[in-house]
Amino acid sequence: KAGVTQTPRYLIKTRGQQVTLSCSPISGHRSVSWYQQTPGQGLQFLFEYFSETQRNKGNFPGRFSGRQFSNSRSEMNVSTLELGDSALYLCASSLEGAHNEQFFGPGTRLTVL
């Protein structure tokens, strides 16, 4: 079965702009989690969505938001981009939640200039 897909794979934006990233989970998976990975901070949890509801949230400012659709696909939005938002954004899906095995996508590499 198809794995987790993320689009776009690469993105370049300038400070102040906003960006939307997309994640399609594995068919049948209802939980989608988002992570930010940077060389300095490593992998950091952003939020988790389950059945269209945000179930858990990490310590990120309100500029980072997300949503999940009825087909479990999820989007993540970052508004008013800052240079420090440059990172690899990873999405992971699982059957019921983060306590299950998570399957990660290849990530979206965001560069903010």
Added chain:
Amino acid sequence: DAKTTQPNSMESNEEEPVHLPCNHSTISGTDYIHWYRQLPSQGPEYVIHGLTSNVNNRMASLAIAEDRKSSTLILHRATLRDAAVYYCILNDDKIIFGKGTRLHILP
């Protein structure tokens, strides 16, 4: 903050067993111990997880201390393709990744 402590890096020779340690002294009774690894230029991939008993799968074994304050991921016969960053994570509602252990495999 991550609730686990791992060595920053380890080295092993190819085709030898590798024991990757993890300390989690503040583990609660409901926390599962998960291991993921991240190969270069890829997203993390699940390796194994357990609660109290030792676990085996096709990739690795997980040995959990009786008091659950530490665990060890065992790769029985390391190959060059096992070179990666290995993350030990306590998993209740969300995953908090630490810095992990960068495993180098020497040919």
